[in-house]
Amino acid sequence: MYIDTKTVVIINIFSAGLFGIALLAVSQGYLKQIRGIFSWAGASLLHSLAWILYSLRGVVPDVISILLALAIMLLSLAYYYKIIADFTGKIKRTNWVYYLIAASVLGLAYFLWIVPNTAARIVIISASSTILMYAGAYVLLSGRERRPTSHIFTGLVFLAAGSILMFRTGYHLFFDTDPNQTVFVQSTMQSVTFLTSYLTAAIVTFGFLLMGYDRYITQHEEAEGRIIQSEKWLNEAQKLAKVGSWEFDLDTNELTWSKEQYHIFEMEETPADKLFEMCRTKIHPDDIAAMDKAIRIGKEKGEGVVYQHRVICKDGSIKHLLGIGETVKGADGNKNILRGTVQDITEQKNAEETNRKFAILESKSKEMEQFAYIASHDLREPLLTIKNYVELLTEESAGKLEADSEEYLTRISRAANWMDELIKGLLDYSRLSKIKELQKADCNEIVREVLPDIHSLIETNRAKISIMHLPTLAIYPLEFKQLFQNLLVNAIKFRKKETIPEIRISAEKLKGAWTFKVSDNGIGIEETDKEKIFGLFQRVHNRNEYTGSGIGLAYCKKNVELHHGNIWVESVPGKGSTFYFTILTV
Numbered sequence: 274m275y276i277d278t279k280t281v282v283i284i285n286i287f288s289a290g291l292f293g294i295a296l297l298a299v300s301q302g303y304l305k306q307i308r309g310i311f312s313w314a315g316a317s318l319l320h321s322l323a324w325i326l327y328s329l330r331g332v333v334p335d336v337i338s339i340l341l342a343l344a345i346m347l348l349s350l351a352y353y354y355k356i357i358a359d360f361t362g363k364i365k366r367t368n369w370v371y372y373l374i375a376a377s378v379l380g381l382a383y384f385l386w387i388v389p390n391t392a393a394r395i396v397i398i399s400a401s402s403t404i405l406m407y408a409g410a411y412v413l414l415s416g417r418e419r420r421p422t423s424h425i426f427t428g429l430v431f432l433a434a435g436s437i438l439m440f441r442t443g444y445h446l447f448f449d450t451d452p453n454q455t456v457f458v459q460s461t462m463q464s465v466t467f468l469t470s471y472l473t474a475a476i477v478t479f480g481f482l483l484m485g486y487d488r489y490i491t492q493h494e495e496a497e498g499r500i501i502q503s504e505k506w507l508n509e510a511q512k513l514a515k516v517g518s519w520e521f522d523l524d525t526n527e528l529t530w531s532k533e534q535y536h537i538f539e540m541e542e543t544p545a546d547k548l549f550e551m552c553r554t555k556i557h558p559d560d561i562a563a564m565d566k567a568i569r570i571g572k573e574k575g576e577g578v579v580y581q582h583r584v585i586c587k588d589g590s591i592k593h594l595l596g597i598g599e600t601v602k603g604a605d606g607n608k609n610i611l612r613g614t615v616q617d618i619t620e621q622k623n624a625e626e627t628n629r630k631f632a633i634l635e636s637k638s639k640e641m642e643q644f645a646y647i648a649s650h651d652l653r654e655p656l657l658t659i660k661n662y663v664e665l666l667t668e669e670s671a672g673k674l675e676a677d678s679e680e681y682l683t684r685i686s687r688a689a690n691w692m693d694e695l696i697k698g699l700l701d702y703s704r705l706s707k708i709k710e711l712q713k714a715d716c717n718e719i720v721r722e723v724l725p726d727i728h729s730l731i732e733t734n735r736a737k738i739s740i741m742h743l744p745t746l747a748i749y750p751l752e753f754k755q756l757f758q759n760l761l762v763n764a765i766k767f768r769k770k771e772t773i774p775e776i777r778i779s780a781e782k783l784k785g786a787w788t789f790k791v792s793d794n795g796i797g798i799e800e801t802d803k804e805k806i807f808g809l810f811q812r813v814h815n816r817n818e819y820t821g822s823g824i825g826l827a828y829c830k831k832n833v834e835l836h837h838g839n840i841w842v843e844s845v846p847g848k849g850s851t852f853y854f855t856i857l858t859v
């Protein structure tokens with residue numbers, strides 16, 4: 274069977290048709306691959322054209338037909354390789370493939386020009402095609418990474434095609450020159466090589482379809498994965514920010530919500546046509562009008578909307594929501610879609626309700642301090658006058674008054690002194706917040722400075738005071754000293770009768786904060802009085818038995834709070850008390 278020029282032309286047209294069908298099949302289902310397949314079909318047509326030109330030898334001068342065929346053949350091969358490189362993602366390799374092809378074109382053109390023998394030309398063409406086929410197989414099969422089956426399949430086809438071409442080269446080199454070879458053998462060999470070439474082309478096309486399909490599926494899966502991932506991120510972001518998103522069709526009242534929006538409203542997923550009515554049952558009745566107004570503005574003016582409303586939760590609590598939306602064009606091109614977000618602002622609102630209260634409290638307490646300062650300061654002046662005149666009167670009337678009158682004067686003087694002490698305490702207390710700068714100070718030294726000031730009290734009561742190692746901290750030294758003085762005086766003052774007071778001062782770092790301890794073996798405090806004693810003028814023991822103004826511990830509390838700490842007491846009545854306080858200034 275000898276294939277003549279006409280048959281070659283028919284086979285080529287058939288082959289072009291085959292690529293056309295492949296193109297159609299891909300364009301139906303795998304749109305994304307259209308560009309690649311177009312390129313492939315274009316390369317195939319060029320390939321066929323080369324063979325047609327080659328078959329026209331005799332009709333046009335040999336040199337022209339062969340050179341044109343060769344040029345177009347190599348062009349088509351270059352094109353194939355670009356597509357392969359694009360498909361496999363090995364774009365960089367195309368560079369050396371191009372150089373290789375360019376060099377081959379020049380080299381081949383030169384050889385074909387100087388080699389007049391047709392068989393020798395066929396050998397050159399087949400040999401170069403073999404190299405290119407093997408190069409294609411290398412691109413598809415080399416590398417360590419796992420590659421899709423379609424790549425392996427196409428690579429193997431390239432390998433097979435390369436081997437066939439190599440066989441053909443060998444045949445022309447070694448057997449074609451045999452003068453005894455029959456016409457039958459020659460024509461059969463030619464036919465077999467032609468047919469295998471086309472079969473190879475068809476299988477390669479199939480391979481490329483598979484590669485395209487593979488790539489489409491992978492891209493599809495990757496895109497799907499990315500969508501799922503970004504939806505997950507969006508949901509998480511909305512959850513963290515407590516923000517839901519919604520879309521409302523102003524014509525049909527259809528409403529769609531994000532997952533977080535359902536969560537904020539504490540509702541189950543509801544069909545879009547029922548959601549609007551359903552969610553209204555959750556909105557605070559007083560806020561429905563505001564929401565309707567926002568919708569009306571969106572509908573009539575096509576403007577953005579901002580609104581606030583409350584939602585009644587399942588447990589009866591109230592959530593505050595802030596909605597922001599904009600009117601956008603729907604599918605019909607009209608501005609009939611309201612789209613936006615809702616944010617749960619309950620915490621901000623609560624912090625706002627609390628901040629206001631705090632501000633009021635702060636201003637009230639400042640007012641009180643101011644009042645206490647002015648009152649105590651101004652009260653002291655007339656009191657000092659009374660004290661002075663009582664002293665003068667006592668001196669001048671010494672021995673001249675009746676016993677009763679003398680007793681009255683003594684009582685007036687005692688009361689005046691007592692009042693003076695109270696006022697001084699109050700003044701100290703109100704001055705406490707007018708604070709200076711924090712200083713790094715050694716608490717051991719400060720506590721030791723207290724001792725000489727209360728020396729006579731310690732001596733009289735034969736009190737034993739042990740001081741453990743204390744830290745160096747940033748504190749207000751004068752105030753800190755006063756704090757210790759008050760606690761020490763109390764610890765000695767509220768001693769048990771017939772018991773020598775034993776006091777221990779220590780400090781340790783607990784959960785990052787320095788906690789100080791002042792323990793005594795005194796009369797102790799009842800459980801019910803443990804809070805009360807830190808209030809201003811609060812005393813729980815008899816004044817006749819234990820002197821005092823009831824300001825000392827209130828002063829200590831304010832003082833500790835100034836150091837950002839806390840003060841509390843633990844006590845066993847009859848056994849003793851331990852006062853604790855923390856210092857958090859840094």
Ligand code: ADP
Pocket residue numbers: 759763764767793795796797798806807811812813814820821822823824825826827850
């Ligand atoms: P004052 O000591 O002037 O009475 P404070 O404000 O210092 O006022 O103390 C308030 C009250 O707390 C005291 O009157 C006393 O009843 C009780 N108290 C304070 N310290 C101790 C202590 N170490 N042991 C027992 N009771 C105490």
